[in-house]
Amino acid sequence: xxxxxxxxxxxxxxxxxxxxxxxxxxxxxxxxxxxxxxxxxxxxxxxxxxxxxxxxxxxxxxxxxxxxxxxxxxxxxxxxxxxxxxxxxxxxxxxxxxxxxxxxxxxxxxxxxxxxxxxxxxxxxxxxxxxxxxxxxxxxxxxxxxxxxxxxxxxxxxxxxxxxxxxxxxxxxxxxxxxxxxxxxxxxxxxxxxxxxxxxxxxxxxxxxxxxxxxxxxxxxxxxxxxxxxxxxxxxxxxxxxxxxxxxxxxxxxxxxxxxxxxxxxxxxxxxxxxxxxxxxxxxxxxxxxxxxxxxxxxxxxxxxxxxxxxxxxxxxxxxxxxxxxxxxxxxxxxxxxxxxxxxxxxxxxxxxxxxxxxxxxxxxxxxxxxxxxxxxxxxxxxxxxxxxxxxxxxxxxxxxxx
Numbered sequence: 001x002x003x004x005x006x007x008x009x010x011x012x013x014x015x016x017x018x019x020x021x022x023x024x025x026x027x028x029x030x031x032x033x034x035x036x037x038x039x040x041x042x043x044x045x046x047x048x049x050x051x052x053x054x055x056x057x058x059x060x061x062x063x064x065x066x067x068x069x070x071x072x073x074x075x076x077x078x079x080x081x082x083x084x085x086x087x088x089x090x091x092x093x094x095x096x097x098x099x100x101x102x103x104x105x106x107x108x109x110x111x112x113x114x115x116x117x118x119x120x121x122x123x124x125x126x127x128x129x130x131x132x133x134x135x136x137x138x139x140x141x142x143x144x145x146x147x148x149x150x151x152x153x154x155x156x157x158x159x160x161x162x163x164x165x166x167x168x169x170x171x172x173x174x175x176x177x178x179x180x181x182x183x184x185x186x187x188x189x190x191x192x193x194x195x196x197x198x199x200x201x202x203x204x205x206x207x208x209x210x211x212x213x214x215x216x217x218x219x220x221x222x223x224x225x226x227x228x229x230x231x232x233x234x235x236x237x238x239x240x241x242x243x244x245x246x247x248x249x250x251x252x253x254x255x256x257x258x259x260x261x262x263x264x265x266x267x268x269x270x271x272x273x274x275x276x277x278x279x280x281x282x283x284x285x286x287x288x289x290x291x292x293x294x295x296x297x298x299x300x301x302x303x304x305x306x307x308x309x310x311x312x313x314x315x316x317x318x319x320x321x322x323x324x325x326x327x328x329x330x331x332x333x334x335x336x337x338x339x340x341x342x343x344x345x346x347x348x349x350x351x352x353x354x355x356x357x358x359x360x361x362x363x364x365x366x367x368x369x370x371x372x373x374x375x376x377x378x379x380x381x382x383x384x385x386x387x388x389x390x391x392x393x394x395x396x397x398x399x400x401x402x403x
Contacts, residue, residue, distance in 0.1 A: 014117045014124030025326050026127065030109055032155050033129060033322075040148055042107040042131045047089035049110075053081040058088050058308050067114045082113045086128050088305065091315060094134045095306030103135040109322065120294050123323065130299075130319030134306075137314035139253045142283045142301060146254065149287060149297050149318045150262060157329045158296065162266035164286045165255060166273045168300075169247035170237070171220060177241050178213045188217070192272045195221045212239050224270035227255060233271060250283060275300065282316070292328060296320060340364040341394055342376035342384040354385065354392045 069082040219236040282301030299318025345368040
Protein backbone atom coordinates (compact mmCIF):
# COMPACT_ATOMS: atom_id res chain seq x y z
CA UNK A 1 0.00 0.00 0.00
CA UNK A 2 2.88 2.38 0.77
CA UNK A 3 4.12 2.28 -2.82
CA UNK A 4 0.81 3.72 -4.03
CA UNK A 5 1.39 6.95 -2.11
CA UNK A 6 5.14 7.41 -1.85
CA UNK A 7 5.49 9.53 -5.01
CA UNK A 8 2.31 11.54 -4.73
CA UNK A 9 4.11 14.46 -3.12
CA UNK A 10 6.28 14.93 -6.24
CA UNK A 11 5.75 17.93 -8.52
CA UNK A 12 6.62 18.15 -12.24
CA UNK A 13 10.22 19.12 -12.94
CA UNK A 14 10.65 22.88 -12.74
CA UNK A 15 7.33 23.42 -10.95
CA UNK A 16 7.74 24.37 -7.31
CA UNK A 17 5.56 25.36 -4.38
CA UNK A 18 6.36 28.43 -2.29
CA UNK A 19 6.66 27.78 1.44
CA UNK A 20 5.66 30.28 4.17
CA UNK A 21 8.95 32.16 4.67
CA UNK A 22 9.52 32.71 0.95
CA UNK A 23 5.84 33.38 0.30
CA UNK A 24 5.86 36.14 2.90
CA UNK A 25 8.97 37.64 1.33
CA UNK A 26 7.46 37.52 -2.17
CA UNK A 27 4.25 39.10 -0.96
CA UNK A 28 6.14 41.94 0.72
CA UNK A 29 8.13 42.60 -2.46
CA UNK A 30 4.96 42.39 -4.54
CA UNK A 31 3.30 45.00 -2.36
CA UNK A 32 6.37 47.28 -2.40
CA UNK A 33 6.79 47.11 -6.18
CA UNK A 34 3.14 47.69 -6.99
CA UNK A 35 3.24 50.72 -4.68
CA UNK A 36 6.32 51.96 -6.55
CA UNK A 37 4.63 51.53 -9.93
CA UNK A 38 1.47 53.27 -8.69
CA UNK A 39 3.60 56.20 -7.55
CA UNK A 40 4.81 56.60 -11.15
CA UNK A 41 1.27 56.43 -12.53
CA UNK A 42 1.33 52.79 -13.67
CA UNK A 43 -2.06 51.11 -13.23
CA UNK A 44 -2.31 47.42 -12.42
CA UNK A 45 -3.90 45.02 -14.90
CA UNK A 46 -4.52 41.30 -14.34
CA UNK A 47 -4.57 39.37 -17.64
CA UNK A 48 -6.05 35.85 -17.74
CA UNK A 49 -3.80 32.86 -17.13
CA UNK A 50 -5.06 31.20 -20.31
CA UNK A 51 -6.45 32.55 -23.59
CA UNK A 52 -6.68 31.83 -27.30
CA UNK A 53 -3.34 30.79 -28.72
CA UNK A 54 -3.31 33.16 -31.70
CA UNK A 55 -3.64 36.10 -29.30
CA UNK A 56 -0.84 34.90 -27.02
CA UNK A 57 1.53 34.32 -29.94
CA UNK A 58 1.10 37.78 -31.44
CA UNK A 59 3.99 40.23 -31.72
CA UNK A 60 6.43 39.43 -28.92
CA UNK A 61 4.61 36.17 -28.33
CA UNK A 62 5.70 34.54 -31.60
CA UNK A 63 9.15 33.93 -30.16
CA UNK A 64 7.44 32.09 -27.30
CA UNK A 65 5.73 29.41 -29.36
CA UNK A 66 7.97 26.61 -28.09
CA UNK A 67 7.65 27.87 -24.50
CA UNK A 68 3.85 27.85 -24.50
CA UNK A 69 1.74 24.98 -23.19
CA UNK A 70 -1.14 24.35 -25.63
CA UNK A 71 -4.50 22.64 -25.22
CA UNK A 72 -7.90 22.51 -26.91
CA UNK A 73 -10.85 24.49 -25.58
CA UNK A 74 -13.71 22.02 -25.03
CA UNK A 75 -16.28 24.80 -25.61
CA UNK A 76 -15.05 26.57 -28.75
CA UNK A 77 -12.82 23.86 -30.20
CA UNK A 78 -10.03 26.45 -30.62
CA UNK A 79 -6.47 26.12 -29.40
CA UNK A 80 -5.70 27.73 -26.06
CA UNK A 81 -2.35 28.66 -24.60
CA UNK A 82 -1.16 29.05 -21.02
CA UNK A 83 0.66 32.37 -20.89
CA UNK A 84 4.44 32.19 -21.08
CA UNK A 85 4.82 35.99 -21.16
CA UNK A 86 2.37 38.68 -20.05
CA UNK A 87 3.68 41.41 -22.39
CA UNK A 88 1.50 40.52 -25.41
CA UNK A 89 -1.52 40.24 -23.11
CA UNK A 90 -0.98 43.75 -21.77
CA UNK A 91 -0.52 45.02 -25.35
CA UNK A 92 -3.91 43.52 -26.22
CA UNK A 93 -5.48 45.23 -23.21
CA UNK A 94 -4.10 48.60 -24.30
CA UNK A 95 -5.08 48.15 -27.93
CA UNK A 96 -8.57 46.75 -27.49
CA UNK A 97 -9.87 47.81 -24.08
CA UNK A 98 -8.33 51.26 -23.54
CA UNK A 99 -9.54 53.83 -26.04
CA UNK A 100 -7.75 57.03 -25.02
CA UNK A 101 -4.98 58.42 -27.25
CA UNK A 102 -3.06 59.70 -24.23
CA UNK A 103 -0.03 57.73 -22.99
CA UNK A 104 -1.08 54.66 -21.00
CA UNK A 105 1.05 53.29 -18.17
CA UNK A 106 0.23 49.73 -17.16
CA UNK A 107 1.89 47.25 -14.80
CA UNK A 108 1.37 43.58 -14.01
CA UNK A 109 2.55 40.80 -11.73
CA UNK A 110 1.67 37.14 -11.99
CA UNK A 111 2.85 33.60 -12.63
CA UNK A 112 3.69 32.49 -16.17
CA UNK A 113 4.37 28.93 -17.28
CA UNK A 114 7.16 27.68 -19.56
CA UNK A 115 7.46 24.31 -21.28
CA UNK A 116 11.23 24.40 -20.73
CA UNK A 117 13.47 25.93 -18.05
CA UNK A 118 16.49 27.96 -19.14
CA UNK A 119 20.07 26.87 -18.47
CA UNK A 120 20.38 28.93 -15.26
CA UNK A 121 16.93 29.07 -13.70
CA UNK A 122 15.48 25.61 -13.20
CA UNK A 123 11.97 26.94 -12.56
CA UNK A 124 9.35 26.72 -15.29
CA UNK A 125 6.94 28.93 -13.37
CA UNK A 126 8.49 32.40 -13.03
CA UNK A 127 6.56 35.18 -11.30
CA UNK A 128 6.71 37.89 -13.93
CA UNK A 129 6.62 41.54 -12.91
CA UNK A 130 6.79 44.40 -15.35
CA UNK A 131 5.56 47.74 -16.61
CA UNK A 132 4.64 49.00 -20.08
CA UNK A 133 4.25 52.52 -21.45
CA UNK A 134 2.07 52.94 -24.55
CA UNK A 135 1.39 55.93 -26.78
CA UNK A 136 4.73 57.78 -26.81
CA UNK A 137 7.55 57.33 -29.33
CA UNK A 138 10.20 59.72 -28.00
CA UNK A 139 13.37 58.95 -26.09
CA UNK A 140 11.76 60.28 -22.88
CA UNK A 141 9.52 57.21 -22.57
CA UNK A 142 12.52 54.90 -23.13
CA UNK A 143 14.35 56.81 -20.41
CA UNK A 144 11.39 56.56 -18.01
CA UNK A 145 11.24 52.78 -18.40
CA UNK A 146 14.97 52.39 -17.71
CA UNK A 147 14.70 54.71 -14.70
CA UNK A 148 11.72 52.77 -13.33
CA UNK A 149 13.65 49.52 -13.74
CA UNK A 150 16.53 50.95 -11.73
CA UNK A 151 14.16 52.21 -9.02
CA UNK A 152 12.60 48.75 -8.83
CA UNK A 153 16.00 47.12 -8.36
CA UNK A 154 16.81 49.69 -5.67
CA UNK A 155 13.56 48.91 -3.82
CA UNK A 156 14.41 45.21 -3.99
CA UNK A 157 17.85 45.97 -2.58
CA UNK A 158 20.09 44.69 -5.37
CA UNK A 159 23.64 45.99 -5.12
CA UNK A 160 26.16 46.97 -7.84
CA UNK A 161 23.64 46.98 -10.69
CA UNK A 162 24.97 47.76 -14.15
CA UNK A 163 23.07 48.37 -17.38
CA UNK A 164 23.69 47.21 -20.95
CA UNK A 165 22.21 49.49 -23.61
CA UNK A 166 21.74 48.91 -27.31
CA UNK A 167 19.48 49.84 -30.22
CA UNK A 168 18.20 47.29 -32.72
CA UNK A 169 17.46 50.10 -35.20
CA UNK A 170 21.19 50.44 -35.92
CA UNK A 171 21.52 46.92 -37.33
CA UNK A 172 18.08 47.07 -38.99
CA UNK A 173 19.03 50.31 -40.76
CA UNK A 174 22.37 48.95 -41.99
CA UNK A 175 20.73 45.71 -43.17
CA UNK A 176 18.13 47.65 -45.17
CA UNK A 177 20.79 49.93 -46.60
CA UNK A 178 22.77 46.88 -47.72
CA UNK A 179 19.70 45.44 -49.46
CA UNK A 180 19.83 42.17 -47.51
CA UNK A 181 17.03 39.65 -47.87
CA UNK A 182 15.18 38.49 -44.77
CA UNK A 183 17.15 35.24 -44.78
CA UNK A 184 20.49 37.05 -45.13
CA UNK A 185 19.58 39.50 -42.38
CA UNK A 186 18.70 36.63 -40.03
CA UNK A 187 21.96 34.80 -40.80
CA UNK A 188 24.04 37.92 -40.11
CA UNK A 189 22.07 38.50 -36.92
CA UNK A 190 23.00 35.03 -35.65
CA UNK A 191 26.70 35.59 -36.37
CA UNK A 192 26.66 39.04 -34.76
CA UNK A 193 25.29 37.60 -31.52
CA UNK A 194 28.34 35.33 -31.37
CA UNK A 195 30.65 38.17 -32.44
CA UNK A 196 32.31 35.75 -34.88
CA UNK A 197 34.07 38.36 -36.99
CA UNK A 198 35.75 35.95 -39.42
CA UNK A 199 32.42 34.27 -40.14
CA UNK A 200 30.76 37.68 -40.39
CA UNK A 201 33.31 38.87 -42.96
CA UNK A 202 32.85 35.67 -44.97
CA UNK A 203 29.07 36.12 -45.06
CA UNK A 204 29.34 39.76 -46.12
CA UNK A 205 31.65 38.77 -48.97
CA UNK A 206 29.24 36.05 -50.03
CA UNK A 207 26.34 38.53 -50.02
CA UNK A 208 28.42 40.97 -52.12
CA UNK A 209 27.83 43.86 -49.74
CA UNK A 210 29.51 47.11 -50.77
CA UNK A 211 32.84 47.88 -49.16
CA UNK A 212 31.49 50.83 -47.13
CA UNK A 213 28.56 48.85 -45.71
CA UNK A 214 30.78 45.83 -45.14
CA UNK A 215 33.06 47.92 -42.92
CA UNK A 216 30.13 49.37 -41.01
CA UNK A 217 28.55 45.97 -40.36
CA UNK A 218 31.90 44.56 -39.25
CA UNK A 219 32.29 47.54 -36.92
CA UNK A 220 29.12 46.57 -35.00
CA UNK A 221 30.90 43.56 -33.51
CA UNK A 222 33.60 45.86 -32.10
CA UNK A 223 31.41 48.71 -30.89
CA UNK A 224 30.98 47.74 -27.27
CA UNK A 225 32.22 49.42 -24.10
CA UNK A 226 31.66 52.66 -22.22
CA UNK A 227 30.15 55.96 -23.34
CA UNK A 228 33.01 56.48 -25.80
CA UNK A 229 31.47 53.73 -27.95
CA UNK A 230 28.77 56.14 -29.09
CA UNK A 231 31.35 58.66 -30.24
CA UNK A 232 33.18 55.91 -32.11
CA UNK A 233 29.90 54.74 -33.62
CA UNK A 234 29.23 58.22 -34.98
CA UNK A 235 32.59 58.16 -36.73
CA UNK A 236 32.65 54.56 -37.97
CA UNK A 237 29.01 54.62 -39.10
CA UNK A 238 29.19 58.08 -40.66
CA UNK A 239 28.13 56.70 -44.04
CA UNK A 240 24.95 55.13 -42.67
CA UNK A 241 21.45 56.38 -43.41
CA UNK A 242 19.43 58.76 -41.29
CA UNK A 243 17.62 55.99 -39.41
CA UNK A 244 20.95 54.68 -38.08
CA UNK A 245 22.14 58.16 -37.10
CA UNK A 246 18.80 58.81 -35.39
CA UNK A 247 19.14 55.56 -33.42
CA UNK A 248 22.62 56.55 -32.20
CA UNK A 249 21.26 59.97 -31.22
CA UNK A 250 18.47 58.35 -29.17
CA UNK A 251 21.01 56.19 -27.36
CA UNK A 252 23.13 59.25 -26.59
CA UNK A 253 20.15 61.13 -25.12
CA UNK A 254 19.14 58.24 -22.87
CA UNK A 255 22.75 57.61 -21.85
CA UNK A 256 23.48 61.22 -20.90
CA UNK A 257 20.23 61.44 -18.90
CA UNK A 258 21.13 58.25 -17.02
CA UNK A 259 24.62 59.56 -16.27
CA UNK A 260 23.09 62.72 -14.79
CA UNK A 261 20.43 60.88 -12.79
CA UNK A 262 22.57 57.92 -11.70
CA UNK A 263 26.18 59.18 -11.74
CA UNK A 264 27.60 55.99 -10.18
CA UNK A 265 25.71 53.63 -12.49
CA UNK A 266 28.01 51.57 -14.75
CA UNK A 267 26.65 51.61 -18.32
CA UNK A 268 27.89 49.35 -21.09
CA UNK A 269 27.00 49.83 -24.75
CA UNK A 270 26.94 46.94 -27.20
CA UNK A 271 25.67 47.74 -30.69
CA UNK A 272 25.76 44.07 -31.70
CA UNK A 273 23.58 42.99 -28.75
CA UNK A 274 20.13 42.60 -30.29
CA UNK A 275 17.94 41.20 -27.52
CA UNK A 276 14.45 40.44 -28.78
CA UNK A 277 15.48 41.46 -32.29
CA UNK A 278 12.49 39.80 -33.95
CA UNK A 279 10.00 42.05 -32.15
CA UNK A 280 11.97 44.94 -30.60
CA UNK A 281 12.12 48.10 -32.70
CA UNK A 282 14.33 50.54 -30.79
CA UNK A 283 16.35 50.90 -27.62
CA UNK A 284 16.92 47.63 -25.73
CA UNK A 285 18.47 47.21 -22.29
CA UNK A 286 19.27 44.67 -19.61
CA UNK A 287 20.24 44.99 -15.96
CA UNK A 288 22.91 42.75 -14.40
CA UNK A 289 24.33 42.16 -10.93
CA UNK A 290 27.64 40.49 -10.03
CA UNK A 291 27.50 36.77 -9.38
CA UNK A 292 24.39 36.09 -11.46
CA UNK A 293 24.96 34.74 -14.94
CA UNK A 294 22.12 36.44 -16.77
CA UNK A 295 20.10 39.65 -16.67
CA UNK A 296 17.86 40.32 -13.67
CA UNK A 297 15.58 42.58 -15.73
CA UNK A 298 15.28 43.38 -19.41
CA UNK A 299 13.25 45.63 -21.64
CA UNK A 300 13.06 47.89 -24.64
CA UNK A 301 10.88 49.38 -27.34
CA UNK A 302 8.46 47.30 -29.39
CA UNK A 303 6.30 49.75 -31.36
CA UNK A 304 3.07 48.75 -33.13
CA UNK A 305 2.62 45.45 -31.30
CA UNK A 306 -1.07 46.31 -30.91
CA UNK A 307 -1.63 46.58 -34.67
CA UNK A 308 -3.06 43.05 -34.91
CA UNK A 309 -5.52 43.95 -32.15
CA UNK A 310 -6.78 46.96 -34.09
CA UNK A 311 -4.65 49.81 -32.75
CA UNK A 312 -0.95 50.31 -33.43
CA UNK A 313 0.73 52.37 -30.72
CA UNK A 314 4.33 53.06 -29.75
CA UNK A 315 5.30 50.88 -26.79
CA UNK A 316 8.20 50.35 -24.42
CA UNK A 317 8.52 48.36 -21.22
CA UNK A 318 10.46 45.92 -19.06
CA UNK A 319 9.98 42.70 -17.12
CA UNK A 320 11.71 40.60 -14.46
CA UNK A 321 11.14 37.46 -12.40
CA UNK A 322 10.07 38.37 -8.86
CA UNK A 323 11.34 35.02 -7.54
CA UNK A 324 14.84 35.79 -8.83
CA UNK A 325 14.72 39.32 -7.43
CA UNK A 326 13.66 37.99 -4.03
CA UNK A 327 16.44 35.42 -3.97
CA UNK A 328 19.11 37.97 -4.88
CA UNK A 329 17.74 40.73 -2.68
CA UNK A 330 19.81 42.19 0.14
CA UNK A 331 16.92 43.91 1.91
CA UNK A 332 15.85 42.76 5.36
CA UNK A 333 13.67 39.69 5.64
CA UNK A 334 9.95 40.11 6.17
CA UNK A 335 8.88 40.69 9.75
CA UNK A 336 10.68 38.05 11.77
CA UNK A 337 8.63 35.30 13.34
CA UNK A 338 10.32 36.19 16.62
CA UNK A 339 8.25 39.39 16.69
CA UNK A 340 5.06 37.33 16.90
CA UNK A 341 3.08 37.40 20.13
CA UNK A 342 1.91 34.19 21.79
CA UNK A 343 -1.47 34.39 23.50
CA UNK A 344 -2.84 31.78 25.92
CA UNK A 345 -6.17 30.07 25.36
CA UNK A 346 -8.51 31.53 27.95
CA UNK A 347 -12.17 32.51 28.06
CA UNK A 348 -11.36 36.10 28.93
CA UNK A 349 -13.12 38.94 27.10
CA UNK A 350 -10.35 41.44 27.89
CA UNK A 351 -7.81 39.03 26.41
CA UNK A 352 -9.87 38.63 23.24
CA UNK A 353 -10.25 42.40 22.86
CA UNK A 354 -6.53 42.93 23.30
CA UNK A 355 -5.74 40.26 20.71
CA UNK A 356 -8.07 41.99 18.22
CA UNK A 357 -6.49 45.39 18.97
CA UNK A 358 -2.96 44.06 18.47
CA UNK A 359 -3.86 42.38 15.19
CA UNK A 360 -5.58 45.57 14.00
CA UNK A 361 -2.29 47.43 14.58
CA UNK A 362 -0.45 44.94 12.37
CA UNK A 363 1.01 42.65 15.02
CA UNK A 364 1.06 38.90 14.57
CA UNK A 365 -0.73 37.17 17.43
CA UNK A 366 -0.72 33.37 17.56
CA UNK A 367 -3.22 31.98 20.01
CA UNK A 368 -2.58 28.75 21.83
CA UNK A 369 -4.80 25.79 20.99
CA UNK A 370 -5.95 23.53 23.86
CA UNK A 371 -3.70 20.50 24.24
CA UNK A 372 -1.35 21.55 21.42
CA UNK A 373 2.23 20.34 21.17
CA UNK A 374 4.82 23.05 21.82
CA UNK A 375 4.57 26.48 23.33
CA UNK A 376 5.62 30.03 22.53
CA UNK A 377 9.30 29.29 21.83
CA UNK A 378 8.49 26.26 19.70
CA UNK A 379 6.03 28.41 17.71
CA UNK A 380 8.82 30.92 17.04
CA UNK A 381 7.29 33.74 19.11
CA UNK A 382 9.43 36.37 20.78
CA UNK A 383 6.67 37.87 22.93
CA UNK A 384 3.72 36.65 24.94
CA UNK A 385 0.53 38.04 26.42
CA UNK A 386 0.54 37.64 30.18
CA UNK A 387 -1.80 38.92 32.86
CA UNK A 388 -0.07 41.05 35.45
CA UNK A 389 -1.82 43.08 38.13
CA UNK A 390 -5.21 42.39 36.55
CA UNK A 391 -4.11 43.67 33.12
CA UNK A 392 -2.94 41.83 30.02
CA UNK A 393 0.54 42.92 28.93
CA UNK A 394 2.88 42.07 26.06
CA UNK A 395 6.16 40.78 27.50
CA UNK A 396 9.34 39.61 25.85
CA UNK A 397 9.88 35.88 26.25
CA UNK A 398 12.98 34.49 27.91
CA UNK A 399 13.75 30.84 28.50
CA UNK A 400 12.76 31.28 32.14
CA UNK A 401 9.45 32.99 31.34
CA UNK A 402 8.36 30.76 28.47
CA UNK A 403 5.07 28.98 29.18
